[in-house]
Amino acid sequence: MIKVNLAPPTTKRPRRAAASGPELNLGLLFGGILAVLVLIIGGWWLAMSLEQRRLSAEIDNNKRELARLQPIIAAGQRYRRERDELEKRLNAIETVARNQARPVYLLDAMADTLPPDLWLTRLEERGPSLRIGGTTYSSVALSDFMANLKASGRFKDVDLVDAKQDLSKSPRTITFEVTCRFEI
Numbered sequence: 001m002i003k004v005n006l007a008p009p010t011t012k013r014p015r016r017a018a019a020s021g022p023e024l025n026l027g028l029l030f031g032g033i034l035a036v037l038v039l040i041i042g043g044w045w046l047a048m049s050l051e052q053r054r055l056s057a058e059i060d061n062n063k064r065e066l067a068r069l070q071p072i073i074a075a076g077q078r079y080r081r082e083r084d085e086l087e088k089r090l091n092a093i094e095t096v097a098r099n100q101a102r103p104v105y106l107l108d109a110m111a112d113t114l115p116p117d118l119w120l121t122r123l124e125e126r127g128p129s130l131r132i133g134g135t136t137y138s139s140v141a142l143s144d145f146m147a148n149l150k151a152s153g154r155f156k157d158v159d160l161v162d163a164k165q166d167l168s169k170s171p172r173t174i175t176f177e178v179t180c181r182f183e184i
Contacts, residue, residue: 105184106130109155113148115141125182130155132178139163142176149180156181 106125110132114120118141122133136142142163149155158180165174 102184105154106182109152109182113145113152113155115144115148117141118145122177128181130180130182131161132180133176135173135175137171137173139174142174146178149178154183156183 106123110120110123115136117138118134118136120132120134122131124131124133134145136145142160146158146160149158158178160176161179162177163174164176165172
């Protein structure tokens with residue numbers, strides 16, 4: 001037979017020692033941690049919301065400032081374009097004025113070297129090189145012309161490229177071509 005005792009025990013079990021301190025309520029602990037986390041997240045959200053509002057206001061101010069400065073920027077760019085175009089024109093005028101004296105000096109020096117019975121038919125300048133073409137009745141006039149070019153001091157590297165005498169025509173003429181460099 002089995003006996004079951006349903007009565008409460010008469011002897012008490014010893015409780016834990018009171019030295020362990022008050023009991024820890026985990027519900028209160030987790031509730032406190034949750035409240036601190038809610039406060040931290042709420043504070044962070046508030047800070048981010050304020051930062052977003054400040055940045056939105058700054059963007060709006062910058063857009064208004066940009067709209068205000070657009071006409072000023074356009075005027076400045078137009079001024080630069082006009083200034084650059086004016087500088088190009090001024091440089092072109094200066095170049096023409098600077099190079100304008102060279103042909104005058106060239107023709108003046110050439111007039112001083114021409115013998116009386118020699119005619120120039122072509123005067124061509126390509127960079128520093130000068131090609132002179134002409135006609136004469138005598139080879140002496142041609143040699144005098146070349147000697148005069150060398151003696152002038154303004155013409156350097158004087159060379160006779162071509163000299164042809166046309167025997168079929170009367171009077172007989174010599175057609176020539178001379179190359180040199182002109183220096184002012």
